[in-house]
Amino acid sequence: MKNNYYVWIEIQANKNLICKRDNFRNAMEKCMRSGIGSVILSVKDTTGFTLFESAYAPHYSLYDPVFNGLDYLAECLGIIHSLGMKCYAAFDVFAEGNKKNPHLLMPGLKNEGWMTEVYGLNEEDKPVIQKVAASSTLHTIGSIDDFGEIFVNPANSETCTYECDLIREVIDKYPIDGVVLDRVRYVGLSSDFSPLTKQKFLEYSKITDMQWPEDIYTMKRTENDIQLQHGRYFGSFLEFRALTISIFMKKVRNVINECNRKVELLDYTGSWYPLYYQVGANWASENYVPTEYPWVDPVKYSATGYIGHTDKLLSGFYYEDVTKEQAVRHGKPADWYSVEGSAEMAYKVTRREKPVIGSLFLQQYADSLNSMKEAVAMCFEKSDGCMLFDLSYLEENNWWKYIKIEN
Numbered sequence: 001m002k003n004n005y006y007v008w009i010e011i012q013a014n015k016n017l018i019c020k021r022d023n024f025r026n027a028m029e030k031c032m033r034s035g036i037g038s039v040i041l042s043v044k045d046t047t048g049f050t051l052f053e054s055a056y057a058p059h060y061s062l063y064d065p066v067f068n069g070l071d072y073l074a075e076c077l078g079i080i081h082s083l084g085m086k087c088y089a090a091f092d093v094f095a096e097g098n099k100k101n102p103h104l105l106m107p108g109l110k111n112e113g114w115m116t117e118v119y120g121l122n123e124e125d126k127p128v129i130q131k132v133a134a135s136s137t138l139h140t141i142g143s144i145d146d147f148g149e150i151f152v153n154p155a156n157s158e159t160c161t162y163e164c165d166l167i168r169e170v171i172d173k174y175p176i177d178g179v180v181l182d183r184v185r186y187v188g189l190s191s192d193f194s195p196l197t198k199q200k201f202l203e204y205s206k207i208t209d210m211q212w213p214e215d216i217y218t219m220k221r222t223e224n225d226i227q228l229q230h231g232r233y234f235g236s237f238l239e240f241r242a243l244t245i246s247i248f249m250k251k252v253r254n255v256i257n258e259c260n261r262k263v264e265l266l267d268y269t270g271s272w273y274p275l276y277y278q279v280g281a282n283w284a285s286e287n288y289v290p291t292e293y294p295w296v297d298p299v300k301y302s303a304t305g306y307i308g309h310t311d312k313l314l315s316g317f318y319y320e321d322v323t324k325e326q327a328v329r330h331g332k333p334a335d336w337y338s339v340e341g342s343a344e345m346a347y348k349v350t351r352r353e354k355p356v357i358g359s360l361f362l363q364q365y366a367d368s369l370n371s372m373k374e375a376v377a378m379c380f381e382k383s384d385g386c387m388l389f390d391l392s393y394l395e396e397n398n399w400w401k402y403i404k405i406e407n
Contacts, residue, residue, distance in 0.1 A: 001037035003086060003215035004385030005405065006357065008040045011051065013392035014088065015066050018076065025079050027395055035405040038086040040180050042074050044166060046095035048107045048151045056165050058105040071312050077174055090268065093163050097150030099133050108150035109133065114159050116151040116187060117194040120214050125221045127336045129193045141219060141228045142189030142278040153192045154244050155200050164255050171259045178264030181252065184245060185279040204240050207233060235295035241280035242304035253309040258364040268314040268359065271342035273349050283307055284349035312355045314387050317342035320364050322374045339375045355384035364395040
């Protein structure tokens with residue numbers, strides 16, 4: 001087994017494994033035989049419910065009756081460790097509810113003022129700001145989510161304290177090997193435009209003549225899409241959002257440092273750095289001066305780089321093309337739209353300060369299973385390891401032979 005070979009276990013997709021001890025052990029034994037040495041178990045997903053008994057968050061059994069009141073983290077952790085593998089607890093951080101299947105106990109719905117507010121055009125093509133869970137249709141710019149998830153506002157100190165309390169609780173109660181963060185970001189350029197964010201942005205920028213939100217950007221409907229026009233303070237707003245995320249990452253780092261044992265901190269992001277300003281997460285090195293974002297003050301933006309607060313970065317090499325040559329041949333916008341190119345992009349902006357683990361979305365290779373095998377090999381060749389998302393694809397499709405490596 002390789003400790004730098006990871007598999008992710010998402011809760012809903014794997015609930016029939018998680019809820020049945022024998023099935024879970026069987027799947028873990030398959031992982032072990034395939035060379036996987038590290039397991040990333042989601043313990044709080046985008047619903048906001050948890051697999052463990054928490055003093056802060058509702059238990060998953062209250063959301064899905066397939067689950068009962070068991071401490072599934074303790075159950076799964078025991079099995080994983082008994083097989084000699086490492087176990088990491090994963091948190092979907094700033095996603096705290098599901099719009100399509102809502103529940104009153106979802107933290108994003110339950111807590112007043114937590115929910116992010118998004119800026120876009122309504123059905124009459126008029127600019128509006130509304131809560132992310134609002135039922136009315138909103139057309140936005142630069143969003144990578146479809147608003148199915150209820151994001152909370154990273155600028156809200158209450159939400160940040162809550163997320164840190166959950167992470168600290170798991171570290172204190174369970175002998176996990178590490179913590180993995182996901183969705184430490186904004187929905188996209190459309191968020192957050194709440195009164196709280198406006199207040200904090202004005203305090204940060206010292207701007208006194210703000211037209212909100214027009215001075216950030218405006219939108220105009222064209223025949224095919226929505227056209228974005230940058231406002232006077234577009235770049236400053238990007239810097240503020242990146243700083244907000246960086247400050248949160250530092251808080252999590254402090255939580256890790258305060259525990260009395262070795263616990264690794266990993267973060268998952270996409271590898272497509274030239275587009276990542278849209279979600280406000282600057283996972284680069286503080287020593288990387290970005291040329292990708294001409295709207296920002298490069299010195300100020302560099303200071304928001306947070307790779308240094310982590311122990312490792314899980315970087316999503318989420319492309320069907322494995323090599324740079326394939327991406328170019330298939331007419332992709334750049335060669336980093338490939339597994340190989342993603343690795344080069346990740347190391348370029350992180351300055352190799354911390355290990356980068358190439359991460360694969362297995363469903364992308366459903367029609368080319370040999371490419372899956374090649375992608376795994378490319379991750380080990382070009383990065384510091386490989387992470388597979390998700391266990392359910394391996395189990396349901398019996399793809400084990402395509403991801404197996406020799407020890």
